[in-house]
Amino acid sequence: xxxxxxxxxxxxxxxxxxxxxxxxxxxxxxxxxxxxxxxxxxxxxxxxxxxxxxxxxxxxxxxxxxxxxxxxxxxxxxxxxxxxxxxxxxxxxxxxxxxxxxxxxxxxxxxxxxxxxxxxxxxxxxxxxxxxxxxxxxxxxxxxxxxxxxxxxxxxxxxxxxxxxxxxxxxxxxxxxxxxxxxxxxxxxxxxxxxxxxxxxxxxxxxxxxxxxxxxxxxxxxxxxxxxxxxxxxxxxxxxxxxxxxxxxxxxxxxxxxxxxxxxxxxxxxxxxxxxxxxxxxxxxxxxxxxxxxxxxxxxxxxxxxxxxxxxxxxxxxxxxxxxxxxxxxxxxxxxxxxxxxxxxxxxxxxxxxxxxxxxxxxxxxxxxxxxxxxxxxxxxxxxxxxxxxxxxxxxxxxxxxxxxxxxxxxxxxxxxxxxxxxxxxxxxxxxxxxxxxxxxxxxxxxxxxxxxxxxxxxxxxxxxxxxxxxxxxxxxxxxxxxxxxxxxxxxxxxxxxxxxxxxxxxxxxxxxxxxxxxxxxxxxxxxxxxxxxxxxxxxxxxxxxxxxxxxxxxxxxxxxxxxxxxxxxxxxxxxxxxxxxxxxxxxxxxxxxxxxxxxxxxxxxxxxxxxxxxxxxxxxxxxxxxxxxxxxxxxxxxxxxxxxxxxxxxxxxxxxxxxxxxxxxxxxxxxxxxxxxxxxxxxxxxxxxxxxxxxxxxxxxxxxxxxxxxxxxxxxxxxxxxxxxxxxxxxxxxxxxxxxxxxxxxxxxxxxxxxxxxxxxxxxxxxxxxxxxxxxxxxxxxxxxxxxxxxxxxxxxxxxxxxxxxxxxxxxxxxxxxxxxxxxxxxxxxxxxxxxxxxxxxxxxxxxxxxxxxxxxxxxxxxxxxxxxxxxxxxxxxxxxxxxxxxxxxxxxxxxxxxxxxxxx
Amino acid sequence: xxxxxxxxxxxxxxxxxxxxxxxxxxxxxxxxxxxxxxxxxxxxxxxxxxxxxxxxxxxxxxxxxxxxx
Numbered sequence: 008x009x010x011x012x013x014x015x016x017x018x019x020x021x022x023x024x025x026x027x028x029x030x031x032x033x034x035x036x037x038x039x040x041x042x043x044x045x046x047x048x049x050x051x052x053x054x055x056x057x058x059x060x061x062x063x064x065x066x067x068x069x070x071x072x073x074x075x076x077x078x079x080x081x082x083x084x085x086x087x088x089x090x091x092x093x094x095x096x097x098x099x100x101x102x103x104x105x106x107x108x109x110x111x112x113x114x115x116x117x118x119x120x121x122x123x124x125x126x127x128x129x130x131x132x133x134x135x136x137x138x139x140x141x142x143x144x145x146x147x148x149x150x151x152x153x154x155x156x157x158x159x160x161x162x163x164x165x166x167x168x169x170x171x172x173x174x175x176x177x178x179x180x181x182x183x184x185x186x187x188x189x190x191x192x193x194x195x196x197x198x199x200x201x202x203x204x205x206x207x208x209x210x211x212x213x214x215x216x217x218x219x220x221x222x223x224x225x226x227x228x229x230x231x232x233x234x235x236x237x238x239x240x241x242x243x244x245x246x247x248x249x250x251x252x253x254x255x256x257x258x259x260x261x262x263x264x265x266x267x268x269x270x271x272x273x274x275x276x277x278x279x280x281x282x283x284x285x286x287x288x289x290x291x292x293x294x295x296x297x298x299x300x301x302x303x304x305x306x307x308x309x310x311x312x313x314x315x316x317x318x319x320x321x322x323x324x325x326x327x328x329x330x331x332x333x334x335x336x337x338x339x340x341x342x343x344x345x346x347x348x349x350x351x352x353x354x355x356x357x358x359x360x361x362x363x364x365x366x367x368x369x370x371x372x373x374x375x376x377x378x379x380x381x382x383x384x385x386x387x388x389x390x391x392x393x394x395x396x397x398x399x400x401x402x403x404x405x406x407x408x409x410x411x412x413x414x415x416x417x418x419x420x421x422x423x424x425x426x427x428x429x430x431x432x433x434x435x436x437x438x439x440x441x442x443x444x445x446x447x448x449x450x451x452x453x454x455x456x457x458x459x460x461x462x463x464x465x466x467x468x469x470x471x472x473x474x475x476x477x478x479x480x481x482x483x484x485x486x487x488x489x490x491x492x493x494x495x496x497x498x499x500x501x502x503x504x505x506x507x508x509x510x511x512x513x514x515x516x517x518x519x520x521x522x523x524x525x526x527x528x529x530x531x532x533x534x535x536x537x538x539x540x541x542x543x544x545x546x547x548x549x550x551x552x553x554x555x556x557x558x559x560x561x562x563x564x565x566x567x568x569x570x571x572x573x574x575x576x577x578x579x580x581x582x583x584x585x586x587x588x589x590x591x592x593x594x595x596x597x598x599x600x601x602x603x604x605x606x607x608x609x610x611x612x613x614x615x616x617x618x619x620x621x622x623x624x625x626x627x628x629x630x631x632x633x634x635x636x637x638x639x640x641x642x643x644x645x646x647x648x649x650x651x652x653x654x655x656x657x658x659x660x661x662x663x664x665x666x667x668x669x670x671x672x673x674x675x676x677x678x679x680x681x682x683x684x685x686x687x688x689x690x691x692x693x694x695x696x697x698x699x700x701x702x703x704x705x706x707x708x709x710x711x712x713x714x715x716x717x718x719x720x721x722x723x724x725x726x727x728x729x730x731x732x733x734x735x736x737x738x739x740x741x742x743x744x745x746x747x748x749x750x751x752x753x754x755x756x757x758x759x760x761x762x763x764x765x766x767x768x769x770x771x772x773x774x775x776x777x778x779x780x781x782x783x784x785x786x787x788x789x790x791x792x793x794x795x796x797x798x799x800x801x802x803x804x805x806x807x808x809x810x811x812x813x814x815x816x817x818x819x820x821x822x823x824x825x826x827x828x829x830x831x832x833x834x835x836x837x838x839x840x841x842x843x844x845x846x847x848x849x850x851x852x853x854x855x856x857x858x859x860x861x862x863x864x865x866x867x868x869x870x871x872x873x874x875x876x877x878x879x880x881x882x883x884x885x886x887x888x889x890x891x892x893x894x895x896x897x898x899x900x901x902x903x904x905x906x907x908x909x910x911x912x913x
Numbered sequence: 914x915x916x917x918x919x920x921x922x923x924x925x926x927x928x929x930x931x932x933x934x935x936x937x938x939x940x941x942x943x944x945x946x947x948x949x950x951x952x953x954x955x956x957x958x959x960x961x962x963x964x965x966x967x968x969x970x971x972x973x974x975x976x977x978x979x980x981x982x
Contacts, residue, residue, distance in 0.1 A: 074953055084961060085929040088922035231949030238946055247944035247951045256935035263934060295969035302961050309954055333977050 010154045013346065020210075020347050021182060021354070027206050028186060028199030035198050043201045044285045046292030051205035052279050053293055054212075056083065056270060058138075059145030061304060062211060062349040064423030065823075067326035069312035073245075075251035076261055076424065079431075080305055082266030084298035089296060094271060094280060095287045096445060100548045102284075105617035106212050108367045109277040109437060114622045116444040116545050117452040120540035121622040122369040126459050127437065129528040132364055133407060133471070134433025139410035141359060141423045142353035142476050143179065145326070147172040153346050179226065179357045180404055185858045188399040189364030200358065201283050207355040212304050214348020218329055219307025221341055222314045226332070230310065237313040246313065263512040265431040272437045275356065278363035326423050359405075365402035370620030373398050378626050395576075417478045428510045429470045435518060436462035439525040448542045454529025462521030469498040470512035512649035568631040569603045573611055576618050578629070586612055688862060694745055697877070701734040701741075708734075744878040751805070751885050759815045761890075763798040763913050764806055766839055767832055772831070773810045780818060785827030788814075794834035799910045801890045812883045813843040813906050820847035820904070838909045846903040855896050859884045921971050929964045933957070 016187065035041040044046070061079075068076040097112065106112045110131065114124035150867045184199050226864065227233040245251040249259065269750070270276055317329030322330050329349065332343040439462075440455040468490075476483040489496035495503040534542065544551055545813040573582045586597045589610055602656050608628060615624040707725045712719065719727075774790060798805070817828045822845075829844040850858065861881045887894045891911055898904035931937055941956040948955070 074957065077957060081933050081957070081961065084964055085926055085933060088926040088964075088971070091922050091972065092919045179924070229949075235951055247946075249942050250939075251944055256939065259935050259938070263930075291972045294972055295965050297914060298968070299960070300967045302958065306958070309951075804980060816935065819933060838958060 008153055008343065013150055013153055016343055016347055017350055024203040024206060028203040028801055032199035041198055041285065046289040048205045049289040050293040050296035051208040051531045052201045052207035053297045055204050055275055055355045055359050057211060057352055059142045059349055059353040060423050060427040062215065062352040063326050063329055065308045066312045066315065066328045067422050068424040069309050070316050070325035070328065071786050072254050073247065073249055075249060076308060077305065078262035079266045079650060080301040082263040083270035083301060086267040086270065087294045087298050090290050092324055095902060096283050096548060098284050098287045099552060100280050100545055103548060104621060105613050106621060107282050107617060108363060109272060109274055110367045110371050111620045113437060113440050117540055118541060119457045119536045119621045119625045120377050120452045121626065123452060123455055124620065126456060126621040128367040130373040130433055130436055130459065130463050131367060133358055134430050135274060135364060136410045136413050137426045138430035139357055140414035141426045142357050142638060143172050143176050143414050145423060146175050146350055146353045148327055149330055149346050149349050152327050153342050163712065172414055173411060175422050180407045182354060183361045183403050184400050185360045186358050188396050196283055204355045207351040211352040214344050215304050215307060215343060218345045219311060220335065222311050226314055228619065233310055233314060236317060240317055243313050243316050246306055257511045258508050262512050263265040265435050265514055267433045268406045268435045268438045272434045272441060274363040274367065278359060290554050313414060330742060357537050361403045361406050364406050365399040368402035369395065369398035370623055374619050374623045375626060402632060416480065417474050420478060432470060432514050432517065433466050435514060436466060436521055439522045443525060445545050449529050450545055451529045451532045452538055453532040454525045454597060457528040458521040458525030461524045462517040465517035465520055466513060469501060473498050508695055510825040564603045564608055564631045566600050566603045567775045569611060572627060572631055576615055597883055620886055627891060697741055698738060701737050705731055705734050747882055758817040761800040761802065764801050764803045765798050766841060767792055767795045769807050769810050770830060770832060773807060773814060777814055786818065786821060786828060788828045790830040792832045794832055794839060797834055798913045799839055800913045805886045809883050809886050812879045816879060817845035821845040822847055837912050839912055841908045842905055844903060844905040849902050850896060850898040850901040850904050851900055855898060918971060925967050925971060962967050
């Protein structure tokens with residue numbers, strides 16, 4: 008394919024990206040809701056993780072190591088569930104402190120130390136340079152292949168201007184400068200850039216799917232055909248298993264660990280996932296969507312590698328299979344699309360990485376130097392905002408040029424993944440200082456520095472130096488025989504640890520010393536006051552975001568100094584805006600003050616951090632303010648106070664728990680009430696029903712009498728009238744009893760006083776009262792009393808009701824001919840026992856408990872229609888219970904029944 | 914109400930590591946075809962998809978419940 012078409016395609020593609028970025032930026036500058044304020048765009052932009060490494064390199068790796076390319080994507084998937092806690096916390100901390108890079112994040116934790124920030128920046132820059140170089144390489148090789156090796160331009164090693172990769176680098180520099188440094192944003196947010204990166208993620212995924220489907224269905228008919236062909240081929244069959252492909256267990260696990268760290272700690276990942284994040288909530292979506300993206304872009308890698316190995320001559324570099332496969336069958340347009348996909352993967356990585364690195368370089372290396380030189384103190388004309396942009400651009404050019412030099416000198420001899428992994432190992436060095444710093448209070452600046460330095464030294468020695476040696480720039484002796492001929496210092500088998508590949512060996516030892524020294528030195532050094540305060544903030548960030556902040560620094564500065572410095576870095580308009588906001592929230596008038604207080608200085612420092620990094624902001628503020636860091640003891644005191652507040656809040660929590668318990672009780676009571684209400688409703692239904700029966704019979708009988716008065720015989724009339732009387736009796740009895748129940752219930756809640764009552768007297772009078780009735784039915788009523796004077800505490804009328812109820816019950820149910828009722832009153836321990844025994848039919852055992860319920864009447868064949876209302880015993884039991892007594896019944900069928908009431912003696 | 918999601922997600926991460934790291938993942942590391950696909954390829958992508966699905970489920974599970982309350 009002609010190089011002009013390729014260049015045209017690339018330029019058109021970049022044009023689309025620019026247009027997108029420009030539109031998005033303009034859209035949000037018009038004050039509308041930002042387009043990138045969307046969890047899906049956020050997740051897609053995170054896929055900047057997939058670079059030319061993924062697009063070209065994975066296939067290359069798969070063609071020699073089978074599925075060993077996968078841990079790079081499985082690691083992020085397995086750590087993704089933890090982002091919910093870890094990444095969200097990082098975002099909240101960074102937003103609160105206005106941190107703009109991973110270097111900022113780590114250094115702010117360790118007392119905003121500039122040393123730490125510089126160290127992290129150096130590791131990041133040196134670590135990422137190989138990574139950027141492989142993007143340049145991939146794009147250059149891509150153009151070479153798609154133009155069918157037509158131009159010697161691409162393999163030239165003569166002068167740089169005859170080297171295509173130089174021009175690719177130059178073009179990338181232009182893109183990055185245009186995308187990443189168009190303006191300084193107080194929070195380093197580049198919405199247009201994020202939108203462009205998200206778009207690139209879609210393009211590279213689509214392109215990869217096109218080539219995947221092309222290979223599977225065009226070159227081979229179906230997946231089955233491809234895999235079965237590969238199975239028949241001895242070369243490709245070995246790739247089916249990691250064991251036969253020669254990938255060790257350790258390599259697999261180490262790659263998993265490195266990628267799990269890289270997905271958050273790589274400067275570009277930190278930039279997109281933390282700095283460009285708009286809402287921590289978006290992480291929830293990214294947690295599954297990014298892994299899903301990674302899965303989708305990897306589905307076809309392995310089949311493409313197998314196909315490339317089977318179809319292409321062995322002279323073709325595996326890293327180019329993705330492009331060489333369509334080229335081999337002259338599928339030009341598919342090749343162009345695939346090239347654009349790889350191009351987009353490479354450009355998104357380069358643009359975001361160098362933007363992130365340029366922020367770090369200018370904030371943590373260049374500005375501190377300028378500050379030391381006093382550039383910002385003099386009263387020369389100096390526009391901070393513009394100067395910052397220049398610094399960024401300069402940093403980008405520097406980074407890219409070093410990457411180009413690395414590619415030219417070293418990178419050509421390596422495949423993409425091997426070089427990329429060198430970068431992953433470098434970035435993993437941030438892990439102890441970052442993650443332990445967020446969850447362990449004891450980490451100190453000295454510990455962080457020791458860990459980072461140790462890890463970095465081991466990394467440099469085991470990885471970049473060996474690549475330089477291999478490329479012939481330094482003597483390769485130390486690789487073969489160890490430094491100074493010391494055998495156990497061989498970089499690929501450090502300390503005699505054999506049998507690991509270079510990356511695993513480097514990762515193992517660098518992380519080992521890094522972690523050991525981080526914790527070891529931290530435990531033996533004293534944190535500064537600021538470190539302690541920052542540690543508290545990192546650990547308990549949620550307490551701070553709730554608005555509770557305490558002064559760490561007591562300091563004051565001249566207002567004129569403060570404003571002068573702020574105007575320089577942030578520009579007049581922005582400073583005025585900030586002051587306006589400060590005045591509003593603090594009810595202050597800044598312009599009237601001559602001295603700025605700690606509050607205002609902290610406020611400005613936080614906002615300045617957004618522009619030049621936390622460490623530099625601190626230095627700037629130091630230069631104008633007389634500050635005394637409060638002593639360690641004072642910080643402790645502040646923290647102590649916080650603890651008190653926490654205790655107080657815990658007490659509050661306890662209170663609220665109590666409230667909750669009360670609520671629970673109330674709910675329970677409410678439920679009880681509801682149940683009672685239901686009971687009452689049931690009761691009323693039954694009562695109504697009970698009333699209706701006699702009323703119906705009274706009504707119909709009365710009607711008969713009224714209508715047929717003349718015809719009815721005297722006897723019949725008498726019979727009807729008797730029924731009428733007895734039914735009316737029944738109604739009035741029922742009504743009385745219902746009223747009784749209500750009264751008793753009411754009494755239970757009133758505090759009508761109890762009085763001593765002689766039960767004997769009550770029984771005597773009741774017996775006298777009923778004598779007539781007994782005599783009429785020829786019933787004998789005996790009474791034995793052994794406790795004539797014993798008294799119980801209670802209401803006399805109610806107790807009378809109990810006695811009469813039980814006696815009339817016995818009256819009703821005793822033997823029809825030879826009725827016998829026996830009453831007893833005995834003292835037993837502290838109780839009075841009153842018994843009523845009859846000689847009736849008795850009560851079947853299963854009914855003995857039921858009879859105390861409402862409206863239970865025993866149906867018995869002999870006695871026919873029940874006689875009571877079914878409420879008598881229910882009322883009796885209510886009264887007895889009200890008097891702290893117990894009522895029970897003993898009975899056997901055919902032998903009568905004995906009711907026992909037990910009441911406590913006064 | 915206490916948010917159980919961090920702990921649940923952590924358990925998922927541990928379980929995922931168990932399934933995908935050596936030595937357990939090695940159980941499926943043998944050359945062969947299952948259906949039309951290589952065994953290890955099939956295993957890794959299946960577990961991968963399951964982990965993604967569970968992550969999405971666990972993260973959303975609570976939100977929905979909260980909305981209901």
